[in-house]
Amino acid sequence: MTDVLRIGVVGVGIMGADHAERLARRTAGARLVAVADPDEVRAKELAGRFDGVRSGGDALELIAAEDVDAVILASPGSVHEEQVLACLAAGKPVLCEKPLTMDSESSLRLVQADREVRGRLGRSLVQVGFMRRFDPEYSQLRSVLAGGTLGRTLLLHNVHRNASVPHADFRSEMIVRDSLVHEIDVARFLFGEEVVAIQVMSPAPTTHASPGVVDPQVAIFTMAGGGLVTNEVFVNSQVGYEVRCEAVAERGSVVIGRPSAGLYSATLAADGSGQWGGTVPADYRTRFATAYDLEVQSWVDSALRGESVGPSVWDGYAATAVSSAGMTSLATGERVTVDLVDPLTLSPNASSTKEPS
């Protein structure tokens, strides 16, 4: 066992640059050695911010490099399958940003490939970037619900708002596959059950969305035990990043994601009157800064121990299976049943919903 993990980052847009900073400046036991992006100018500019980090344009070359022990994938979801498979072939731990892939068939292929590796190495190599599981508020909420003092969990109500979309081609489908996928994972994480059905509804869209884009969207999940989850996802809210979750149980409710009292202060309004209020975080990098730090540190620590913890390739697949059903529902407005394979045999028609440990 070594005490330093040499890491390459693939894809250096918003999230890749953020992870590179994290690895280089504040992750114990990690050394950022290489970054790769087809936009080689961007990759070179990022590498130049750190000592001894090289850049290149070829993701597969980085993954195969001898001096790279492990990889963070922050490339678009459409190329994750090929890149995760390359990491598995090279026997290297990979932290793959969400979504694992864009459809359930390709995610299932990754579950199968990782099972083969697990059969040989005795450990999984894939962790999926569902960072909310590492957020102190979400993990505390999970502990409260799992602790049982509130009784059975009945409902979750989620709100997920972005001020604006990262690019103009962020279509209605991306809201399901790229944004709502966080709530899908949160529902599975907090209930400890699979989502069995999803219905996506389309209110009248905001005028701030691109023409034809359904935003906001409201989705309802049905959980395996009969619980319901309501979700508002609104990616052109104009205001800032708001992520809230309220859990309703038999003997009480818990809310997380409310601005802390410290954020609020009395200020002077333009008309001279007193007002109170605080700021809403601009985006996920602020709201989930601690969660990303804990996620990456936990991934590095477990890779150095030769273990795999955190959201698994199955979690990535299960979430993609729900978002795939959500895409059908978005098109039809109907409630759609989630088609999940059996977690033990990976054959169709699941009879059990527990992943083997």
Ligand SMILES: NC(=O)c1ccc[n+]([C@@H]2O[C@H](COP(=O)([O-])OP(=O)(O)OC[C@H]3O[C@@H](n4cnc5c(N)ncnc54)[C@H](O)[C@@H]3O)[C@@H](O)[C@H]2O)c1
């Ligand atoms: N966990 C989170 O909260 C969170 C937040 C933002 C983004 N993400 C995820 O991170 C990933 C990247 O998102 P982003 O917002 O940084 O996107 P982005 O568009 O800012 O950056 C993507 C980068 O990938 C590069 N790229 C394109 N094709 C590539 C390829 N084949 N190989 C390597 N790089 C390639 C692009 O040139 C670009 O630099 C996505 O999967 C996204 O869903 C997760």
Ligand SMILES: O[C@H]1[C@H](O)[C@@H](O)[C@H](O)[C@@H](O)[C@H]1O
């Ligand atoms: O890729 C991003 C990211 O996952 C954010 O956490 C989410 O709030 C955005 O909606 C999504 O576009």
